[in-house]
Amino acid sequence: MGFINKLLGREPVGSKDIAKERLRLVLIHDRTDISPIMLDALKADLIAVISEHLEIDRSGIEITISESKGHSRLLATIPILGKRSRY
């Protein structure tokens, strides 16, 4: 399975993907002064709140802060699997 994923480009093939991910995280901190620890805590809280209402794919969650023209923007991509059965 890992082989197929690599072949289709779904999985990191070389160390550059690790470099890219690490850079992405460290630059969020550098640009906004929001520490990786704080971002992790924010992510955990967001997951907890959203999980009360929706079933989400935790492994696919991406939370980043982008900056353009002096404004910071929190971007969260949270894949939804379905709604909670109690609804």
Next chain:
Amino acid sequence: MAAQVITITSGKGGVGKTTTTANLSVSLALLGKRVAAIDADIGLRNLDVVMGLENRVVYDLVDIVEGRCRLRQALIRDKKLSELYLLPAAQTRDKTAVSPNQMVDICNQLRPDFDFILIDSPAGIEQGFQNAVAPADEIAIVTTPEVSAVRDADRIIGLVEAGEKGPARLIINRIKPDMVRRGDMLDVNDVLEILGIDLLGIVPEDEHIIISTNRGMPIAHETGVPAAQAYRNIAKRLLGEDIPFMVLGSPGGFLGRLRRLMGSRPDDR
């Protein structure tokens, strides 16, 4: 027409600012432009040795500022190119020997006699950097495809934007096509995506650069060498020409990945 002032900077040291400044200066001069290259790295001057002019230094930037010589006396004419001049940095002083306003003054005095003024910035974000960017009309940020260099480039981009000196453009230096193909080096698109600025040029890693620096004859003088072509391309872009970017070690898509996984060697350069 008055000269355009371009500052070459990076944040991180050792990514190739001085080599880039020397080679772009030579490339522009070879294209018939009148060029002044200014070494703003006071205390750690190197543009003179990279250009092969270290034996001709008499006066320097600080001598001009402190009135020991006139600007013209400090300019050193290149050995080969009659329209290329170097203004060396002082070696025995530090960055505080010159102020940003004095750098602006010197460039303004040079502008009428040149087409391009290229300033080799010191590493760092302190006064030396401030001196180098103060007179700039355009800023070229040099980085390599490594996490530390890209991170520092991001910091410089922020400072350039805050100082309203932007938009800066990026030169990605020392790309190793084989490593890019293996997925072990950030490629051009990765770096651009992370930094979010426009590309000015890409330069492949090339051992000819060390050889040419050993000789004090910038590689841009040579023909048929990829790195020399890369510098010529950047020079032409600075002149406003639309030159396509070199393709260095594209990941190769599905087939490339298949080949890598099968353990076969990718096509050679």
